[in-house]
Amino acid sequence: MNTDYKEIPLVFNVYKPVGPTSFDVVFHFKKNLGYKFGKIGHFGTLDPFAEGVLLIGVQGAQKLNEYVHELLPKRYRAVGVFGGKTKTGDFMSEVEEKKDIELEFQNMPMKDLEEKLSKHFLGEYWQSPHSFSASKFEGKRLYELAVQGRMIQKEKVKREILDFKILRFEYPELEFVVTVSSGTYVRTLFEEISQMLGGLGALKILEREAIGDNTSIKAIKEKDWPKRGTEFDLEKWGTPLDQVLCLNKVRLTPEQAARYLQGHRYPLTELEIVMQPNQADVSTLDIMWIYNTDWYFCGLARVRDGEIQAVFNLKEAIALFI
DSSP: OOOOTTSSOEEEEEEEOSSSOHHHHHHHHHHHSOSOOOOEEESSOOOTTOEEEEEEEETTGGGGHHHHHHHSOEEEEEEEEEEEEESSSBTTSOEEEEEOOOHHHHTSOHHHHHHHHHHHHSEEEEEOOOTTSSOEETTEEHHHHHHTTOOOOOOOEEEEEEEEEEEEEETTEEEEEEEEOTTOOHHHHHHHHHHHTTSOEEEEEEEEEEETTEESTTSBOGGGSOOTTSOOOHHHHEEEHHHHSOOOEEEOOHHHHHHHTTTOOEEGGGSEEEOOGGGGGSSOSSEEEEEOTTOOEEEEEEEETTEEEEEEEOHHHHHHHO
16 A cells, blocks of 8 residues: 555654754754644654754654654764763863873774773663753753752662774774664763773764664655655655654454554453564563554554554544544
């Protein structure tokens, strides 16, 4: 069946440049898309000094923000500078304290340094959100509180460093690529790298290269962003939500779909399940995409005690069966 891109949840892989906030980019799309998509939102904030992949959801996709944001790993390229600490962890603020890393590490071969850092940081990683971050405390962003003079140190939470590679080491600069679980702050990671090596440091450059399979190479650059009065090619630039997050699929018969959309739960043993080879790239196995017999996308279900339970359903799907 033909896909009407004006009627399905879509995600735009947008390249955010240095300077604007994530909200600025979302607002640009909201004003200039030219379609009545209703609400619009993004999947994971990028700081103004950072650039790279910013996923924007429309037509219901934004409702699954927590799933896309939490489940897909993120890859960053960063350039850090050893020798000084700033309040923000980057050079948007002044260096407030100076301390070089130890001399032995300044002269360490790049391969040896990569091995040392990988051994220490790869795998389970406990981290506190940076005081100048979008993490919330008492309903407010930490950076908002920090600007007011309240520097909040939240408790450490478990994250995961999936991969770490050094691209260039020319002291005092270290350029590296790191793949992390959601919620990991690369500024904080580099500060902890600097401390481990006996000194201080801050980020000079931060680029989010990928969220899952959504890479910066394929992202919509600013010159191709929607412009008012010009039709934006949804099929070219938009990705259906169920292709952004690779999950196992459940196909329902018309009778099953009608009852499912009314809240009925079905044991997995009664359903047609299509396993996806890339499911392992997602950090959970307990959610699945739901389709009807014609592979019309209906929504998302969570698996509980061997049964599927509706989490998100398209209003179009409800109208189709009820």
